[in-house]
Amino acid sequence: LLEVSAKCVSCFGELRKALKCFFKPKGQIDDLHVHASRVGDIESEVDVLEARLTVEIFASGLEVGEKIHLAQMLRHVVKIADSAEDAADELEFAVLRSVV
8 A cells, every 4th residue: 555655646746747847938848748648657557556456455354344444545545646647637638728
C-alpha cells in the first residue's frame, strides 16, 4: 500500500509540473506534454499495483471485514492517480483548444 501511495504522490507531482508549464510562456507547452504523458504512465503503473495488491488482500488470511476495509482504502488512494490523470487529460485538451 505504501508503494501505491508513493506512486500516487508522484503522479500528482507530475500533474503539478504540467500545471506550472501551462501558466508559463508558449515554449513550455512541450514540457507540459511530457509531464502529462508521465502522469498517464504512472497511473497505469498504479493500476497494475492495485490489481496485484487486491489479489494479495483477498488471498490473505485476514478477516473478511479487514479485507474489505483494506480494499476500500486502496481504492480511495488509487483515486488520487485517477483524478490526476483526468486532470492532465483536461489540461492537454485546454492546450489544444488554445492553439486552435
